[in-house]
Amino acid sequence: VNQAFIAQLPIKTWIQYINDGQIKLGKTTLKEAGFGFQRAHLNALIRSGELVPLLLQREKSFQVASGNEDWQPGDNIIYLLHDPRPKLLKRLSGGTSSSRLALEKLPKVEELPIATGASNSTVDESVN
Helix, strand or coil: CCCECCCCCCHHHHHHHHHCCCEEEEEEECCCCCHHHHHHHHHHHHHCCCEEEEEEEECCEEEECECCCCCCCCCEEEEEEECCCCHHHHHHCCCCCCCCCCCECCHHHHCCCCCCCCCHHHHHHHHC
16 A cells, blocks of 8 residues: 655644645646656655645546655646745735635746756756
C-alpha cells in the first residue's frame, strides 16, 4: 500500500491553514522542456512544507498523489499551496474573501527560479 500525499505530512498544521483560509488550490502541467528544473522546484516546495500534491492526472486517469511519486512530463498535478498572507492583506490586494477554492495556475509554482551561474542553454530550457 502506497502512502497518500507526502511522508510526514503535518496534518494539524494544514488543517489550521485551511481553517484560516491560508491555502490556494492549484494545478500545474509538467512540461518536457525544462522538466528537470520543474520537478526539482516542485520537490523543493514539497520538502519545505509549502505544497501538498493531492491528485495526479496521467493521460486520462486520476489517482491520489503518493509520497514517492515518479513525476513524468505531461502529468497534471493538483495541489494545495500554503498562502500565508493575512486576510486583511488579501482583501486589500483584491483577493477574494469567499471560502470557495478555485483551481488555478499559481505563479509560485509555475515560475521557476533561475539559478545564478547557469549556462545560457540551461536558462533557456528552464524558461520554456
